[in-house]
Amino acid sequence: MHITCPHCLHKAHITSSNDLNDEKTISDLYCICLNPDCAGRFVMQLAFQRWLAPPAISIVQLAANLLNTLSKAEREALLQGLPPG
Numbered sequence: 295m296h297i298t299c300p301h302c303l304h305k306a307h308i309t310s311s312n313d314l315n316d317e318k319t320i321s322d323l324y325c326i327c328l329n330p331d332c333a334g335r336f337v338m339q340l341a342f343q344r345w346l347a348p349p350a351i352s353i354v355q356l357a358a359n360l361l362n363t364l365s366k367a368e369r370e371a372l373l374q375g376l377p378p379g
């Protein structure tokens with residue numbers, strides 16, 4: 295990940311990070327500017343915003359969750375290509 299110093303616009307290095315929630319969707323990034331004439335230290339915030347495409351595992355999990363709501367007979371009918379019920 296490329297971090298830019300907000301003061302001199304030089305490249306900066308992430309020295310550590312701190313997750314701010316259990317889902318790890320928002321974190322504080324502790325940074326130091328690599329410009330020796332600046333060497334500023336600062337905190338940037340990294341946050342998940344939105345999915346552009348759902349992760350494949352979510353689709354599989356969604357299908358599994360839906361299947362688990364069906365009775366055994368409904369699942370068997372579905373797997374045989376018959377309409378459930």
Ligand SMILES: [Zn+2]
Pocket residue numbers: 299300301302303304327328329332333334
């Ligand atoms: Zn700087």
